[in-house]
C-alpha cells in the first residue's frame with residue numbers, strides 16, 4: 283500500500299539569520315568532533331603533540347579537507363588529533379565548557395553531547411575521572427549561560443563505547459552509575475562495517491534491565507541489516523544517522539511510495555532518526571544535501587531530527603545545517619519548529635522536563651520569530 287507524502291509548510295524558506303535565532307535541539311554531537319581549532323593548537327603545544335598545521339585557521343581547514351574523504355574510515359582518522367589533546371582533567375573540562383558556549387551561541391537550547399570515555403585514559407585518568415571532568419565543564423558552561431537570568435542551555439552527556447573495542451559493558455555500567463549526575467544515555471560509534479551492534483548485545487541487555495536509554499550509530503556506512511539489528515536485536519531507543527532506511531523505501535515512477543516492513547516499523551514506532559546531513563555528504567553516506575534522504579523521510583513524517591555530528595570535521599553548526607536544508611528543500615520556520623519539537627520529544631530527559639522545554643522555550647520563541655516575520 284502506498285503512503286501519503288506531505289508538502290513542506292507554506293511560507294518562505296528561512297534565512298540564515300532566522301535559522302540562527304531559532305531555538306534548536308541537538309541530539310547527536312561528538313565532543314571530540316567539536317573542538318575549537320585554537321584550543322587544539324594551544325593544548326597540543328602544552329603537551330608537545332605534533333599537529334599537521336599549527337595555525338588555527340589552517341588546522342580547521344585541514345580537518346574539513348581530510349574529513350571530506352568519501353569514506354567513514356578516513357573521516358574517523360582525523361579524530362587522532364582531537365583525542366590526543368583530551369587526556370587530562372583540565373583539558374576535558376575546558377573543551378566541555380567551550381562546547382556549551384559554542385552551542386549556546388548557535389542558538390541551541392538543549393543538547394546531548396557524546397564521546398567515548400575509554401579514549402581518554404591514555405595518561406592515567408580513570409573512566410570516572412573522565413566523566414567528572416566533562417561534567418564539570420558542562421556545568422560551568424550551563425551556569426554561565428544563565429547569567430542573563432534566562433533559561434540558558436541544558437546539556438547532558440551520552441557515553442559512547444567504541445564498536446571495535448570490547449569495553450561496551452563497562453561503559454554501559456558507567457552510564458548507569460552517572461545517570462543522575464549528568465549522563466542521559468549510551469551509544470556505540472566507530473567504523474560500522476565488520477562491527478555489527480549485536481557484538482555488544484550484553485551491554486544493551488544490561489541497559490534494558492536497568493531501564494536506561496541508548497542510541498546506536500547504525501545505517502550510516504552500512505545498510506539495513508545494521509538498522510534491523512540495532513532495533514530488533516539490541517532495542518535501540520534511537521538511531522544514530524539511520525539514513526540507509528531509505529533502502530527499504532520504494533518510489534514508483536508515478537511518485538507513489540511504498541515502505542518495506544522495517545521502514546514501516548521505524549515510522550510506526552516513531553523511532554527517532556538522528557540525521558546529520560553535512561557529515562553524511564563527507565563520508566559518502568549521501569551524495570549531496572539536495573539528494574539527502576532527509577527530504578523524503580521528512581515528507582513521509584518519520585521522526586526526523588537534524589544534527590551536527592562533528593562540528594569541527596564538517597565545519598558545521600545547527601544554524602548551518604538548517605540553512606542548507608532550507609536552501610535545498612525550502613523549509614520554513616514551521617518545518618524548523620517541527621524538527622526541533624521532534625528532537626525534544628526524543629531526548630533522553632524525563633518527560634516533564636522535555637515538555638517544559640517545548641512549552642516554555644521552543645514554542646514561544648518560534649511564535650515570536652513567526653510574529654516578527656509577519657510584522
Ligand SMILES: O=c1[nH]cnc2c1ncn2[C@@H]1O[C@H](CO)[C@@H](O)[C@H]1O
Pocket residue numbers: 312313314315354358361365396397398401442471472473499502561591592
Ligand atoms: O559519524 C560517525 N560515525 C561513527 N563514528 C563516529 C562518527 N563521528 C564520530 N565517531 C566516533 O565516535 C568517537 C567518540 O565520539 C569518535 O572518536 C569517533 O571515532
Ligand SMILES: [Zn+2]
Pocket residue numbers: 310312471499522591
Ligand atoms: Zn556520530
